[in-house]
Every structure is written in structure tokens, then in C-alpha cells.
Amino acid sequence: MLKKMTKDFQYPIFKEFDDVWPILTAGDRQHGFNAMTISWGGLGTLWNKPVAFIFVRKQRYTYSFMEKCDSVTLSFLSNDYKEAKALFGSKSGRNIDKFKETGLHATLDLDFNGYYVAEAEYVLKLKKLYSLDLKEEGMPENIVNNQYPQKDFHRMYVCEVVQYLENEE
């Protein structure tokens, strides 16, 4: 028999985005890279592939790397790194070196030609498959008013999950 979910029910993957906050790193050896914290997104299946859905506003420095490069990673760090994650989500790589500032390290995965955060508990290595600009049309009015007062709608990226790395320590 199925039981009604309680209000505080937290299915683990929701928590991974809403509470753990992955660090999104986009870029490659040719173009360089940048990283920022995200909490909007999800994992699922599309076109028979395991995928991640990611939403990036165009004013982010990371956006330029999302556009130029195909290699993307999501690094999930424990909440011992919450302060570092907050910095990755509030300062721009245009102005500061967030890795230097927080003491985190970016690792280049040569075969994949992309970067991830060395301190992560686990990492999803992704390749961009498809992207689409969110549009005001069809969006609930309260969401437009509350989330997009500047009308700076996110670009959604669908990325294939090509590999999963786990920290052995």
C-alpha cells in the first residue's frame, strides 16, 4: 500500500540540487574554463540517454563557456564546503579566481577534455546535447514576476551523462 508523502519528504536527488548545490564547470583545454554553483536542474532520461538538465542565465561568465565548449561537469561536494559553494554562487570568475579564493582545485580530465572539482564526493561528466532558451510565453505569470523581473530568462542545456566519478577517500 502506498503512503501519502509527508511535507518534509526529500527524495535524495531533489536534495542533491536544492541543498547540496552542485558546482557546474564548463570549458576545455582549448578555451579555458569557469565554474559556478547551481541548484536548478535535474537528472533524467531523454532520447534513451541518461541526461542532466541545467539552466544558466546569459549574464553568467560560465555561460560563455557553456556556449563555446561541449564538456561540462557537475561536482557534488559535501556541505563541509558550503562556504566555498556560496562563493562560487555569488562571485564571478570575470573578477576573481574562485578556486584560489576558496582553496578548491580544478582537475583537467585529459580524455574527456573537461574540468571538475577535485574535492567532490562525486562528479557527473557531461557532454552537451541540446540547448533551448526559456520563453516568457506559457510561463506562469508569478514565476515571470518573481524569478525574471529583468526578463533574463535562462538557457536550458540538456547534457548526456557520459561518466560518473566517485571519490575513493
Ligand SMILES: Cc1cc2nc3c(=O)[nH]c(=O)nc-3n(C[C@H](O)[C@H](O)[C@H](O)COP(=O)(O)O)c2cc1C
Ligand atoms: C545556491 C545557488 C544556486 C544557483 N543556481 C543557479 C542556476 O541554477 N543557474 C544560474 O544561472 N545561476 C545560479 N546561481 C547563480 C550563479 O552561481 C552566480 O551568479 C555566479 O556568481 C555566476 O558566476 P560566473 O559569473 O563566474 O559564471 C546560483 C547561486 C547560488 C548561490
